[in-house]
Amino acid sequence: MGKTFDRITDELRDFIGRQQMFFVATAPAGDGGHVNVSPKGLDTFRILGDRRAGYLDLTGSGNETSAHLGQNGRITFMFCAFDGKPLIVRLYGRGQTVLPGTPQWTEVAPHFPNLPGARQILVADIDRATTSCGFAVPRYAYEGQREELIRYAEKKGPAALADYRREKNARSIDGIVTPLGAEAGG
Secondary structure, three states, X not given: OOXXXXXXXXXXXXXXXXXXXXXXXXXXXXXXXXXXXXXXXXXXXXXEEOOEEEEEEXXXXXXXXXXHHHHOOEEEEEEEOOOOOOOEEEEEEEEEEEOOOOHHHHHHHHHOOXXXXXXXXXXXXXXXXXXXXXXXXXXXXXXXXXXXXXXXHHHXXXXXXXXXXXXXXXXXXXXXXXXXXXXXXX
């Protein structure tokens, strides 16, 4: 049976720390727009306290999570056991985007790996954590992290990545301005 917690317990922290990937879900405000669910890896997730967590977000083709957080702050992280004991953990909370060069970045960035292509850190205050059985989640054998995004960022370089983010990450697919877009004048 599933359990509900008002914080991230030591057992949940241990489980989360063993997972090689996680999913992040957000949605825009109101009835319209697209719900976004993104898989993440590369050891970018961190528990920052018993009611705080976040992940280092790398430059990608979209920026839905950041746009949605700017509108309403709602965020859910999900972790699934693909091997060992079946379990699913979800962390629910309110998040914000932390951009490089801000005081918050200086505070949270040391908790994360220094990876090429880092564009922002998404930090959430967690108000609910739940477990569920995971009995229907298939078993998969972990082979390793994909390195393509890291190689892409290294090859492109900081200046070209900044140009790419201004062009591709300033607005969501629904036209919502992201913090990166606001920073660039939108």
